[in-house]
Structure formats: C-alpha cells, structure tokens
Amino acid sequence: MSNSYGKLFRITTFGESHGKGVGVVIDGCPAGLEISREEIQLALNRRKPGQSNLTTPRQEADQVEILSGIFEGKTLGTPIALVVYNQDAESKDYSHIQNAFRPSHADYTYTAKYGHRDHRGGGRSSARETLARVAAGAIAAKLLERQHVKIATYVSQVGKIQVRKPYQQLDFSKIESNAVRCPDGKTASRMIRLIEETRDKHDSIGGVVSCVIQGVPAGWGEPVFDKLHAELGKAMLSINAVKGFDYGSGFDSLGMTGSQHNDIFFQDSSGNIQTKTNYSGGIQGGISNGQDIYFRVAFKPVATILQTQNSIDAQGNEIQLEGKGRHDPCVLPRAVPIVEAMAALVLADFMLRAQVSKL
Amino acid sequence: MSNSYGKLFRITTFGESHGKGVGVVIDGCPAGLEISREEIQLALNRRKPGQSNLTTPRQEADQVEILSGIFEGKTLGTPIALVVYNQDAESKDYSHIQNAFRPSHADYTYTAKYGHRDHRGGGRSSARETLARVAAGAIAAKLLERQHVKIATYVSQVGKIQVRKPYQQLDFSKIESNAVRCPDGKTASRMIRLIEETRDKHDSIGGVVSCVIQGVPAGWGEPVFDKLHAELGKAMLSINAVKGFDYGSGFDSLGMTGSQHNDIFFQDSSGNIQTKTNYSGGIQGGISNGQDIYFRVAFKPVATILQTQNSIDAQGNEIQLEGKGRHDPCVLPRAVPIVEAMAALVLADFMLRAQVSKL
Amino acid sequence: MSNSYGKLFRITTFGESHGKGVGVVIDGCPAGLEISREEIQLALNRRKPGQSNLTTPRQEADQVEILSGIFEGKTLGTPIALVVYNQDAESKDYSHIQNAFRPSHADYTYTAKYGHRDHRGGGRSSARETLARVAAGAIAAKLLERQHVKIATYVSQVGKIQVRKPYQQLDFSKIESNAVRCPDGKTASRMIRLIEETRDKHDSIGGVVSCVIQGVPAGWGEPVFDKLHAELGKAMLSINAVKGFDYGSGFDSLGMTGSQHNDIFFQDSSGNIQTKTNYSGGIQGGISNGQDIYFRVAFKPVATILQTQNSIDAQGNEIQLEGKGRHDPCVLPRAVPIVEAMAALVLADFMLRAQVSKL
C-alpha cells in the first residue's frame, strides 16, 4: 500500500539495505516507449557513491537488471521490473547496533510499528531504497522527453551558504561540473570547503536542492487533493532526510502583498498565454499554466555522524554509540538525482492523467 | 480519483462555489463511533465567514445535513454523506469575469485542462470546497479523541509579523480569544492592525499557520512513500493558497549540524522512551516516535484583491478587471480550522493503518 | 474504500434504505459531456417500483437532484454528486424485526461485522442502494454513446423457464414491451404466469439476466487482474441476490473441446478482423476483440418472502418472523436496469483506461 507511488504511472519499490537486492515494479507505463538498460544504468550511476571524496566511500556496482516489461527495446505496456543486487553490504558494520536506537534514525519507530526489524544499515529505512526510485525515474523521464519537458536539479544551499542568483541566471550545463552539483562555480567552492570541514569534524550538514521544470504545458494537475504541487510536495517529503518543501515564491511570499504577488497574464506575439512574473511557480489552482515550475527541497543534516553519541537500547539501558561504518557528511549532491527522479515520476503520472480529463 | 483523500479513512468531496451544495462522503469510518450533527456543525461554525470585521462579509447559514451513515447517534461503518447547501451565492457578482482569466487564479488552468468551467466564484477551485473537508475533519477528530490525540492550530505569522516564542510557551486556550487566532496577545494585536491596513489598501497579505499535535503514540506512519510528514505535507499543500510546508526544525535545520540536530533518546522515570530535544518534530523515518508533532503551513497573499488589475480574456484580448464581490484581505484565521481538519484526516487514516501493521 | 467502484471513472455510493437519502459521487468523468437531469431521471424511472402488478407496490418519487459537477448542461470534469431523497420509507414496517436475524438476509452478518446496524429495511444492504448505481450508470452510458457502444439487457430465465433462442434472433426493441422485460413474447407470458403463481404462494423465484454489448472496439480491458470479464463479473456479483456469472460460452464450454470451441479469425471485406464463431464472448486474454460481448447473471430467489419463517434474534432466542411489508416475488425485471448500469460503469472505466495504454 504505502510502498507504491502514483495513480496511472505507478511504481512499487522493494528491498532493504542489506537484503538480497532492491528494485521496483512500474505498472502503467504505456507500450511502445523506447528505453534501454543503459539509459537506466546512466541514471543510477549519477546516484551511486564513490563519485568524489565528498561522499561515502561505499563502493557498489549498482548494475540494474531488467526482469520484465521491455522487449526489443520498447516497453510492452506490461509491468517493468528492475532489480539491483546489493554487493557491498558489510553486515559486520552494524552488529554493534543490533539492539540500539540510534538518535534521529528510524530504529525506534520501526520497532514500535513492526516489532521486528532488519537492523542492518537501517533496513528499509536506508537511503538505498531510493536507488529503486532513480531507476524508475529514468523511464518516467523518457516518457516526458516526448513532451519536451526538461528537468534541471541542483544544490542551491549547503548549511548557510546559498546561491544568491535567480535561477534564470544559472547555467544548468554546469551542474555536473563539480562534486557538489551547484551550477554557480564560486558558491560551489565555498560549499565544498564547508562540507570538507564538516567531515573533518565527523559531523554532518544539510541544505537545499532546487528544481526547475520547463516545458510542461498548461493543464497538468488535478484540483482539490491531487494538486500538482501537493503531489510534488509529498514525493519530495518522502525522500529520506527531507524536512521542508516550497514552490514558486514559497515561504518568501510571506513578505509580499497580493498586488505585488499576482502574476499578470498577457498574450505574447505567438498568441501564447504567458505571465509577466511567475511567483506562482507555474502552478495555479493545483494545475500547470505553462510557465516554469520551480521548487525547493530542504534536507536536514543527516543523523548518521561519526561522533560518539549517547542513546538507549531496546531494553532502555543507557549505551554509548561509536560512530562506525561509512557515511556522508552531506547527502545533498547524491540527493539531486533522487529529487529529479521523483519530479519525473510525478510529472509522468500527471501526463497520463491529463489524457483522460476532457472529451 | 483526485477528489478523494485517504486510504482507510477515505473522503471524497464534491461541489462548486455556486452549485447547489458542497459535501463529502466518508468511507471507512469504523462502526460504533458516537457523533452528532451538532458536533459537525460546531466545526463548520469555526470556519464560516462573518466572524469578525477582518474577514469577508459573505453570510452563509452553512448548516450541515447528514444523509447517511449515522443511526441512533453512532456510525454504522457505512459511508457517511454530509451536505451543505449554498445559500448566499450572489452569482451576479461574477458575470463580469465569465470570460476573463483573473491573475493568479485557476481560471486559465481550469480552462486549459477541462475546456468547460463554472466561472462563478471560481467553481471547484473556490475555497468553499474546504467546507466539506472541515465537516469530515470533525468526524476524524472524534475518532482521534479515543486515542487522546490533541491538535492545536493557530496563526503564527502574518506578513513579516511572527510569534517569536517556542510553542511550548504558548497558551493554546487563547487561540479563539481574538479574531486572528493567534495565542500570543501582543503579536495578535499587531497582526490585526496589519490586516486592517491591508484591507484599507484593497490588498491582501499572507502568513503561516502552525500546528502542534500531542498524544500520537509511536508507530503511526508508513515507510517509503506514505511517510507521516509526507502525507501531512500533501494534505496541507492541497489547501488553497498554500505555498510551503515544513515540519519539526524544517527549513531552520539548514543552519545546524548533525551533532546539534540529533534528538538523543532516554528513558524517563515511567519507563517511556523520550527524546531530549525534538527537532524531528515527532517523526523519524516517516513514523511517529511519541513526541509532539509540529509543522508550519505557508499561505501566499490571496490572489483576489479589490484593486483594478490588467489581464486578458479567453480570446486573448486585453481587459481590465475591477475588483468586485466580497473578499478576504487575509485568509489565515479562516484557514486555521481547515489545517486542523486536514491534520485530523491524515491522523485518522494512519490510526487505522497502524492496526494492520503487525500481527 | 469498499463503497467505491472503478479506477478512472470512479463512483462512491452512499445511503441506507431508511436514511434521508441515497446518492452517488462520480469522480473522473471527463469534462464536456452533455448530460441533463432528465436523462438521469429516465434511467431511474426504469428501475423504480410500481411499474406493474408483478413488482412491489412501494411507491417512490425517486426524483434525482444534481448537487454538483454539471454546469450549463455539460460536465465540468469535477465530481458529480447525485442525490435521491427517500420519501416512502414506512419505518413502522420493520419494528418487529429490530432485533431479529431474517433468514438469508444480511442482518446477522452486518451485526457480526459492525456491531451496530440500521435494521430498517436492511439499511445499507437494501437494494435501494442500487438506485445510486443506476443514476451513475446513466452518465457512463452517455459517455459510451460517443463510442457507439450499445448495451441490451433482458430477462432470459425465470425459474426453469428460459429463452431458448440465441440472442442474435431476439428483437431487443421488445424488451420493454412486457412487464418481465423478456424480448421473446411467448416465453415472457409463461414467465409472467410463473411469477404470479409464486406471488400468490407468498414465495419468491429467481432467474437470469442476460446482457449483450455491441460496438466495443478491440483493446478494452487489462491483462492479469483487471480483465474485462473479471471486472464485469465483480460488478455483477456485487448486485444484491446475484449467485453466479458467466460470459461467452460460460459454463456451456464444459461440454466442448478446444477444436470445437476456438473462434477462428478471418478478415472481412472491409478489412476488419472478425471471428467465425464467438464463444469467447468478445473477450480474449481479458481484452475485447471487437466482437459482441455477452454474459449471464444468475439471481437467487430473494430471501424476503411473505411466509412465516422460524429464526432467532440477537440474543439467540427462537422467534417466528411474520412476512410483512412490501416485497417482490421476482426481482429480475427490476434488476435489468441495474445490470445495465453496472455494465456501463465497467465499460466507461475501460474506455478511459484504453486512452493511456500506449503512446
């Protein structure tokens, strides 16, 4: 029930951090879409660790395998099952916490909910589950290409260091040019220094991933509950470590009045309807209006740090937790492809829904 | 499809602003719950306009009628249908905009999506739809009472004026003591002054509604996609004019490191598991941990203002829109019961889901 | 949850037999469909009692009211809420059974499931709930008209008296020409005589409603679980008193071999793909192939009879139940519009689903 996302382009993920594998079943992708294993692999490679000295040294092959749903290079319209086998799990790293509740992790809440949990690497709560989302997102992105929808995702803030230019002045082709995935070179350098300092202190730091989507036509989204920005919000908030979401002017709209904030319509020379400003973030009444859609996703500093912390175990005894294993001081760069994948999944779903809205 | 919310405690709303009525069908409320029409009416009264000179002068009886599902004062377990008939619609107010696209409203996007729309009062996009949510929320709240869950909702910010105390220092019994529903008297006065100034300028202003939920036991929520905070986020973002959502430390976590941000577990004298701090906002890994759940909902300044604005009509002609009709300079006070209702609906759903999570 | 039907064309019904009203919310009907209150009323009139001296003398105005979703004669794409108020309930008829479990009724099972039930007229288990389905079916039928899909439904068997001609030899325009809704005049007379005899004995008799659907193009239906005939089966089995369902050759296929049963493909003079026989009932692998779809729905003799019966009450005491109130000796004629409505609802759902199956 809760391990599925989407109404028409629907994915169900499975897999724990240290189980045999993680994967996803995509149900509802229309038949005839050209997609190859390499394209999906490419998306996964963007996510996998070991990309730079900023991220965790855990090495994984992360090779995706297609079990069904694609034949002769095209989707069949039947469920597409993708699997990635866990190879570099190192279960021994977690034996010391088998019975412990790590601070701000899901150990305690999973125990309260299920009674029985897989303590290794966080089990189902591990961020490795997001690998399945990225794989599915690659297929969703392929579907969106036919609509000429473009998604750009980047790190816009680490700690208190933020990109201060409006996104229209950024060069998205520079996102992959540095390890922190920030398209503004100067800010990227400062971010990298901050992350390195944080790692040296055995601590962690959070930040913001921003996303800009261009090319969505007017009419995507639903009124009332499945508003486009509400679904985007749920999708982003479901990513590990996310604490907040806003779109368009977001929390900044609090300092404006309606007369300042309203986006005035006009018709351009080609006869298309545009708005002079875009505080709406491309969405009005929960439905796209053709303007750029942009939003922010706030990530807390992750709970897994290499410092010693006090805690308790399942019996309530006080214990001391040594920071062990392999961890990220800052997950923001790795979160970028996950935010992008979730955006693609949401949009693919609405792309299909738009086909049955009117006669 | 998209006019429904919830998996086990599921509501479907219907109704346009100027149609015959708005209502909701609740499917999945367990049998045996004691609920009366008066209790539901009380919740609606909190929402209805005309409460003070700060809000719109539109007068409505807003009397709820129970069509099914309740017998001899208790729920039957069958669908509960509630209806409120629109009495004070004044269709003549909207004739001048029949063909116009009002700035930052849903007129254009609904036209793009459906081709055919009810232009009167915004049709389905009108905030009157939220009346149905409040009615359903009253029943959800009744269910939660059995679990001793308490929800407190209040306005914490209007424009740039915000409550600066942590919520633990606020007296929630004061929320209803002023027209702006802010439990801090001094801040409330400043907020009221700002709203009055805004109204005199025929403009609008936004703000933040905060919510604190106490008494939720550990174990509510689902991993992966239906995380408790993700569902809360979607629910809140689906309310008209909402631009952002964060929970716990939210966007403020960006200025902290992991070692500062982690909530350390301990066992209290009664043997219960607690945390020393609560930046987690009571949710870890998407599942409640027994601590207070708290979040913020950011509302933009509403698009309906009484100033003249430029725009275009459906044929692309330039027009001038006179501000007419009855409008709110600040919807925050009226949004409070809606935020509270959505919180109750989300929690009721998870309360039921928790009953099937383990043997 | 369980009071809804359909994925894309989704209905949620509500209402008990003796509550204020019964109704339905239709979510997902595309915008722009022309539909009037009169068209829906016409469908309801086909269902309502008092049509002949064969059916129950309960008189109802059964006037449908549109609360939302339709504006200026066309659907808005927003939820359509329809309500019919119960006028001729006569609660006093049921006071003697408040605590009793009537044989083969749902009194006992509802008590076991919910603890609390509305004993009047069977509450939610009453066939009056089907009124809501017929109203929704009228809208589904309007949608199907655009595809030139024609549904013919008729009584093909009462007790052991059955129509012995293949449906191709029947004149469907004769269905409404007699009270038992059988298009074969001679068989109809014999059926009517049997029903009258049964009524004189204060007993009840069952039968079969047959349905023939023409004009469905190839490609409607889904593989695996949501096969077209599986959804039709569920829809029909959800109607009160239904005990069995088969389609195409159905149970008759048991006496045939594969070589006799296979439908051989050929291409007709217009280049269309046809089959020489149609034991498949127009569905192969769960998906329509363009041929006529036909199926049978078996109705048991209803449990409500006017004879005295032994039973027990909720405390287990032996009691005697007098047959009182107003009842049908044979529900088959009234079931015809319900079977037709369910068929329309299933097909409308698949009509929409077919629009997102391939690029």
Added chain:
Amino acid sequence: MSNSYGKLFRITTFGESHGKGVGVVIDGCPAGLEISREEIQLALNRRKPGQSNLTTPRQEADQVEILSGIFEGKTLGTPIALVVYNQDAESKDYSHIQNAFRPSHADYTYTAKYGHRDHRGGGRSSARETLARVAAGAIAAKLLERQHVKIATYVSQVGKIQVRKPYQQLDFSKIESNAVRCPDGKTASRMIRLIEETRDKHDSIGGVVSCVIQGVPAGWGEPVFDKLHAELGKAMLSINAVKGFDYGSGFDSLGMTGSQHNDIFFQDSSGNIQTKTNYSGGIQGGISNGQDIYFRVAFKPVATILQTQNSIDAQGNEIQLEGKGRHDPCVLPRAVPIVEAMAALVLADFMLRAQVSKL
C-alpha cells in the same frame, strides 16, 4: 494499476513467459509472520509442470528467490519481493507465430491494445504469470493459518464427467492422490481416461475447479462493491481460461423458490449461530456468516491445441497454424493450486480489512 490485486494485502505481479523471470511484490503483509523459502517453494512445486503424463512436458526448476521483506524467518512488514527465473523457455518454438494471431488467444487483443507485444509463449498473457500468484498465495495462506482457515480445492468436473456427491461426503485428503486432483477415486479414473483420449486427439477439454473454505468467522467481507463473493469472483475470473463463477447454490438456485432456498438460523448447543442449510455458501449480503464458503470456477477447453488451424496474421493474410510446442490437453489439475492461491489472497485481504471495521 491492473497488475495489482488487493487493498490491504496487496500484490503486484510482473514477468512474461519468455522474459528473464516472473515475480511478485507483496505490500501490506503484517510484520512478524513466520515464513520460509521452503514453504513458498512447496506451493510452487504443486503447480509446476511435469507432475504426471497428463500435463505438459515442459520442465522448469521454478526455484523461488526472496529478494526482500523477510529477515530471520519472519516478515518485516515491508514489501516482500519474490522472483522465479525462467530457465526452460525454448524461444525457438514460437518463431513461426511471431506475426500470427492464434485463435482464441490474446495475440490479437494485445496487439490492438498495445501495438507492441512479446509474441513468445503468449508474453504476459501466458499462464506462467500465475506462478507469481501461487508464490504470493503461500504467504497469504500462512497468515490465514493463524485464524484456522482451511481451504480445500479440487477438480470436480472434466468435460461432462462430474463428481455427483455433495462436498461434505468427500475426503479432501485424497485430492493429491491422483493426477487429476479429484478426491473421488472412481470419478477421477473416468476423468483421466477422458483427458488421455483428448490428448491423443491433439485436442483440449475444460472443466470445473471447486473450492471449499472452512473456518472463516462471521464478519469478513464488505457491503456494496467489495462483497466477499464479488472479490472471489473477480479473482477467479482473472485466471486464464476461466469462463464462469458461482458460489453457494449458484446457478442451481434457479430451480428453487425462496422458501426452499432460505437458510434458517438456529443457535447450537455451544451458543454459536448456525444455519440449517447453506445455500448461501457462507456469505450473506457480501459478508461471511461463519458457515462453509464454497464456489465453482468453470474453465473452458484451452485454446492451445496441437491440431492445425486456420487463422490470419497481423497483415490479414490467411495462414495455417501448425500445432507445435508443449501444451496441456487439460489445465484443470494445474489450475487447482492457482484457484487456491487466489482464494487465500482474497481472504487474507479481508482478514486485514475486518480489523478496521469497528471500534
């Protein structure tokens, strides 16, 4: 969407006949259930071919692999992914039909729906997909064991040869004692002879699988649309080659009157509510009443026969199809575990749903 089944105990299957593998993801199984790979494998072994000389000689290892959701022998409450890799596919058998539409198969309808299909072995329409259902059914059955629910499934008819005893006189322990899985020895012998004759003629024959479920308490099932027998009907009709379904007295009720058909309630010596007869098949108003639940599933003679048949190809040319490959003259014995698995899946879903019906 359509490759999933169930609301709370929800399965999504994937895989084509000649793809890499088939499998299933089970979402919603409560945590703490003890289950082993061997138990699931046992269920699969019952299904696999090569059991006798009555069935297809296709040999498969059919070894199931658990990818997630089970840890230390117990379910985690997270999704359980099971995979079986296809080993003995023999793609070369199907090259001659790559472009052909086999009579009464899904070749044509899949092409009409998707445009692109996997022609090998029927692709997704192949009965190998049911392997995934059987694997999932094993876990559902484990859950039901805790409720002491027992499911007995057997072949009750092949062609016109049927078991003539009521099920209460059958010894279910004899089901596995012969190749046709009929607990009545004499009838089984005649069935076997008929199947052998049919195979020698290169033809196929159909029949009926009967199912008897004991131990279901009163209260399982939902009113209106998700009636227990309606869900069972949909589940059974979704199995390949199924043409009909009835429960309790089923189509036999047509020859009875209400006074004959009603099941009279009484209280037994232990104080439990029973019925004197059970034409209701243990279900009233769509909800279980504690009596045995029994139903029939009618299977057509399968379309794949080893005779030469006329047909057309995708361009409409007339062709002749040679019967090649490996096929079953009668799928009934192999269908028994599939019917049983579907029954378990339906019941497990309702077992969970019953937990949230009342306070």
